[in-house]
Ligand code: PEP
């Protein structure tokens with residue numbers, strides 16, 4: 001039995017056999033094998049070459065000479081690489097010398113060659129790096145193909161164990177069979193974690209080296225509440241966790257009872273609870289859990305499961321489906337937040353060196369105007385179906401906001417010319433999720449109808465801590481006094497400008513922050529659907545006087561540790577089961 005501690009990012013308990021997956025988008029972990037297994041790994045390298053050569057030969061033969069035989073030529077070049085004995089020898093030597101797996105030997109050798117190629121000044125040679133990555137993918141498919149297929153055709157319940165999970169992979173998991181998730185990498189607000197929470201799959205991340213301890217088929221317990229993973233538990237531990245799972249389910253049933261009650265404090269202050277969604281079918285879940293609309297629709301997920309760009313109709317259909325659930329309630333559609341850990345890196349020939357500070361979000365849209373306009377047209381068309389609002393993500397300065405609004409006006413004019421109906425008074429808001437936006441909130445407030453505090457990115461950028469990097473996860477905390485000061489500034493500036501201010505980052509889904517948020521003036525929060533009942537229960541258990549006192553106290557504290565433990569203790573008194 002092995003017990004590992006990580007970060008619980010999606011609550012709940014699961015007990016199931018493990019299925020280990022590797023992703024072609026990420027580095028293959030350096031896994032060691034016993035010296036006696038080296039011959040097997042060497043044979044696996046050889047078989048992978050044999051399989052890849054067979055596959056490519058067939059593909060090459062199937063190509064005719066159209067387009068000047070270009071595709072045929074590319075396959076021929078790949079085949080020449082694969083027939084190169086010295087290349088295979090480099091890999092098998094590595095297996096022998098370092099006792100690593102076939103996957104690792106293939107991946108590191110080819111990535112080294114690709115990296116050497118890409119540094120060559122000659123464009124023809126540097127562009128060959130892409131071919132090498134393609135060959136790597138083909139060989140890894142031979143080595144990992146079966147496991148991947150297993151994920152797509154599950155027939156029994158599993159716990160997925162991976163070095164790192166992408167939001168795309170996570171979103172594609174079959175909810176019926178994937179009972180738990182565990183990964184070496186990741187953080188509380190990494191997008192794969194957010195997706196796991198939305199899907200209601202218990203998950204623990206930042207386990208650092210879990211993949212070295214688990215073999216496919218091991219029994220694994222995921223305790224998403226406490227951030228614990230247990231590999232091959234003994235009978236007593238399994239029994240204890242079956243009990244925990246029962247208690248957790250009972251809490252769920254108890255909270256279901258308040259589904260239709262209002263989110264109001266004991267002294268009568270009404271709070272609006274909205275839901276965060278990634279896919280239109282989650283809107284129904286928001287409604288069933290007692291949410292009063294959609295506060296954040298992460299529309300970039302429309303791009304994550306397709307090879308081609310979504311059309312205007314694809315966008316429109318998704319928005320219409322969402323609005324249909326909440327026709328007379330707000331539905332805030334955030335324009336695509338692509339980039340960073342979402343979608344664009346794997347599509348790029350060379351990944352950005354620093355993607356979270358790179359071409360992401362509104363910056364990506366402002367450089368891809370046709371794509372941006374397609375989405376804006378669809379949102380505007382959907383605006384006649386209900387109370388649709390537009391929200392721009394990652395605004396860092398006034399100019400960006402002005403540019404985005406100008407493009408929106410252009411799209412409105414196009415629709416006017418085509419006599420297509422839309423709501424001319426559609427509300428426009430921005431995510432405040434960078435320190436620069438928070439510091440100029442007073443000025444941005446003049447040009448928008450509402451702010452939504454994206455505390456996930458705001459915390460990341462304020463503290464200079466990558467939200468998905470397990471090595472610095474202990475430094476990532478929205479309870480840091482610097483983050484709280486910025487949040488308070490934004491709320492005060494919004495109130496002065498008399499515009500709405502919401503919180504839609506994960507802070508709003510975490511029980512310990514609710515009293516604080518209410519105490520600093522927040523009246524609308526948008527959160528992950530499964531947490532709506534629990535958060536409502538907290539709201540219904542407190543008075544505004546409690547919340548104001550707590551906020552005053554906390555804002556006077558100057559250490560994250562002190563603040564975190566104070567908030568936890570205060571919340572534990574109200575809802576002990578939350579911890
Ligand atoms: C945030 O940054 O807080 C947010 C809600 O946006 P996302 O998590 O999609 O980056």
Ligand code: MG
Nearest residue numbers: 433454456457
């Ligand atoms: Mg964000």
